[in-house]
Amino acid sequence: MTAAGVAVHCYWNGRVKKEKGDVDYEGENVNIMPVKLNYGTTYAELLDKIYTITGIDRWGFELNIICRYPISSREYKPIPIKNDEAVELMLEVPIRSGVYCVEIYLETNAVNKPFHVEANAPANVQISPLSHLLKQECNAVYSNDWETSSKHSNDSPKKDDNQMERRKWEELNMDCLVNVFQKVGMESLLLDVPLVCKSWHKASLDPKCWEFLIFPEYIKPDDIWGRGPFAERLMMEFQQKFSVTTFIKFVIDRSCGHATALSLPICCTEEAFKYAANKCPKLKLLGLNADLLHKHSSIIPKLISRWKNLQSLVLGSSHGMEEILAPIRLFCRNFTRLSAPKTNVGNKEASAIVTSLPNLRYLVLNGAAIERESLVMILQGCKRLIEIDMRDCDGFDEDDAEILKLASHIPSFMCEGSYLYDPFDDYEHTQIGHNYCVYGYGCSYD
Incomplete structure (x- = not known):
């Protein structure tokens, strides 16, 4: 018997x-595939x-x-599917509606891949959304530093083709190696780069290679790392299991106090x-998941409060946002x-953003559930904003005239795909003929 x-x-x-x-969904080469979801x-x-x-x-x-979501017998709205609750509703x-088949439309956004090694990661390894966002933030915060490093590397004396053909791995410029190894990711820096040759091993120990400490996010929550591709590779290389605390300390010590991203x-x-x-x-x-x-x-x-130089914070949840942002005003100038x-993001979180x-x-809040009143509070209170990403948010319409007017002073205000919609309200208050729908159950669509 198959599952429903x-x-x-x-x-x-x-x-x-x-x-x-x-x-509707349009394009010259649209593909369609029926799928059964349990x-x-x-x-x-x-x-x-x-x-x-x-x-x-x-x-x-x-x-x-x-999702092409029916709100009545003849009306549909686009509902973004972003979490388990949205999938359940879909x-x-x-x-709820008597529609025999659900339609979902896909749109793709190219991913910016500043870290070249992970761009070719195997298919069975997943980079979490938070890790990807952190890498984008690294690009934004440190772009000037990287450009400067690249400039210094390019200033090295040029060699003719014959000299280039005779060059050996160990003769590569150390500053150039360090500049590249900064971007390859923790797994490669620990388990791949040091094994190529002695000069690469030496370069991998440079504290500058450990300025960006982006640990794997999804690790089995045991005292000992038992499974997972990264943990298994560590055990194969070092023939022992690492406790989480010991391993974190080991990596942090590699930075020698030079870490700027964590x-x-x-x-x-x-x-x-x-x-x-x-x-x-x-x-x-x-970054805090x-x-x-x-x-x-x-x-x-x-x-x-100890990180006086903190410039950027990435949060995976709004839990405790007021308490977290409070010390930033006092200690992170x-x-x-x-x-x-x-x-x-509600009024408490918006007030904390404005105050702290x-x-x-x-400000990046794309895909957030934010009350319209809260967004107004942020736009009125944060006077120095030059870029705000509010795309695909739930809580206000992208063409809200008042919102657009309040944001007119911000050079880059992005709100495409944002909407104000509660499907439960639609089902609760929609009358079809003389029958009222209560959360969509018991409705007969003509």
Whole structure:
């Protein structure tokens, strides 16, 4: 007996076209594939299935999944599918509306890949959205530093073709090697680069290679790393298991106090977190995933107060945002960037942003659930913003005249795809004939 499921038609190689009261999908080479999704399918499972059936490069493109969602018998709206709750709501469409098949439309966004080694990562290894965002933030915060390093590397004396052909690995310029190894990622820096030759091993020990400490985010939350491709490679190379705390300390020590970007794994212990705060005084960029924010909410504000040079913060959740941002105003005078995509931003969070970040220049809240009143508060209170990303948000319409007027002084204000819509309200208040729908159940569509 097969599990109960929902028929879904998946469209790709096109673009979503919004029409009055409907949603269409157009393109010269649109593909369509029927898919069966079981009730209880998660957002991660949906992504895996879509990447598999469409053949879209997981590493080259991020997906925007749009559901053609019925709000009455003759009207549809585009609803972004971004989390488990949205997938659950999508799979309930046949029950609520009587529609036998759900339609989803795919749009792709090219992924910026500044770290060349991970651009060719194997298909069974996943880079988390937070890690990808941190790499983008690294590009933004450190672009000037990298350009300067590249300029110095290019100033080296040029050699003719014959000399280039005779060059050996160990003769490569050390500064050039260090500049490249800064960008290859932690796994390659530990397990690949040092094994090429002696000069590469020596270069990999340079503290400048360890300025960006972006740890793997999804690690089995045990005291010992038991499984996972990174952990297995470590055990194969060193013939022993590493405790999470010991390994984090080991990597942090490699930086010799020069680390400027840090993102710790989900299973990071309080001891390791405090160690990072003490050993990374030059930190400019900090990434905190949702699990860390919940697990260590009591100590994070105190630790942030130690990072006087902090410029950018990436949050995977809005949990405890008021307490986390408060010390930034007092201790982090150079802070200019806040990223909290796909989080819930209410009046408390908006007030904290306005009050605690007076010098905020860049704000990224794309995909967030934000109340219109909260956005108004931010636009009125953050006077120094030069770029704000509010694309694909839930809580206000992208063509809201008042919002656009308030944001007119901001050089770059992005709000495409944002909408004000509550499907439960539509189902609760829509009258079809003389029958009222209560959350969509018991409706008969003509």
